[in-house]
Amino acid sequence: MTPNTALKVTEMHRAENWELMRALRRALKARGMTYRQLGDELGISEATVKRMFREQDCSLSRLTQICSLLNISVYDLMSVAQQQEETATQLTPEQEEYLASHPGHFAFLLCLIQRQFPDQIQSRHQLSDRCIFYYLRDLDRQGFLELAEHNRYRLKVGPQVKWSLQGPLQQRLKEVNQIFVKHVMDHNQEPGYAFESNFRFMSQSTLDAFCEDLRQLSRKYRRHSAQEDALLPENTLRGVKWTLCIAPFAPSGVLDIPEISA
Numbered sequence: 001m002t003p004n005t006a007l008k009v010t011e012m013h014r015a016e017n018w019e020l021m022r023a024l025r026r027a028l029k030a031r032g033m034t035y036r037q038l039g040d041e042l043g044i045s046e047a048t049v050k051r052m053f054r055e056q057d058c059s060l061s062r063l064t065q066i067c068s069l070l071n072i073s074v075y076d077l078m079s080v081a082q083q084q085e086e087t088a089t090q091l092t093p094e095q096e097e098y099l100a101s102h103p104g105h106f107a108f109l110l111c112l113i114q115r116q117f118p119d120q121i122q123s124r125h126q127l128s129d130r131c132i133f134y135y136l137r138d139l140d141r142q143g144f145l146e147l148a149e150h151n152r153y154r155l156k157v158g159p160q161v162k163w164s165l166q167g168p169l170q171q172r173l174k175e176v177n178q179i180f181v182k183h184v185m186d187h188n189q190e191p192g193y194a195f196e197s198n199f200r201f202m203s204q205s206t207l208d209a210f211c212e213d214l215r216q217l218s219r220k221y222r223r224h225s226a227q228e229d230a231l232l233p234e235n236t237l238r239g240v241k242w243t244l245c246i247a248p249f250a251p252s253g254v255l256d257i258p259e260i261s262a
Helices: 003-030 035-042 046-054 060-070 074-082 093-101 103-113 118-125 129-141 170-186 204-231
Strands: 145-147 153-155
Touching (some): 003 060, 003 074, 003 204, 035 046, 060 074, 093 170, 103 129, 103 153, 103 170, 129 145
Antiparallel strands (some): 145 153
């Protein structure tokens, strides 16, 4: 092995260890376990735990012990550490056309993708048993799910879907995001909600950097959420949507300013 090859292998192992320890740190945080509590369970000091994470130095036996305390397997933790983010399903043009022309089916599918069960949808929208079956049957025929007896089903799309912003669903997606923005604005003071809207003058280079920062921020939390989804019990997770927008904007080009008389 040449020195350059050895260096590349060492760097790769260091990166793998960093990802593994980061996934372990997130699992600890999600379960509300502090370094001190972990140290007490392991019979070591809090300082030793901190050093273990700082130096990314954890033996397999120690890692197995920690995973056992967190009720997860080492295999699951390693899989999550290697996971970048969930792969998004790409709908066919025919599927997008169908959802665009069937808004009720589009809304029903969104609810299923967001892990709402048919009986929950039925109760909230006061739908009949027959109506629920019809929705599931139609979505099965279009290839969105596989329907079995007693309304049991398996989704064939998701949990992430890559929606085409310029495709047949453009208007539906606009409507969903308008509803979402209104919802966030109405609840902005509540925990777990955040809304920021500003207007500033800036150079093109600053705007480009701003856009890239937003993309990186979104990638970061898509990755974190994919890891948590794989590691944590479903009842500890919340469905969260975010919409990040930035663009050159001139109010005079979109707002109506009628002529007035004295």
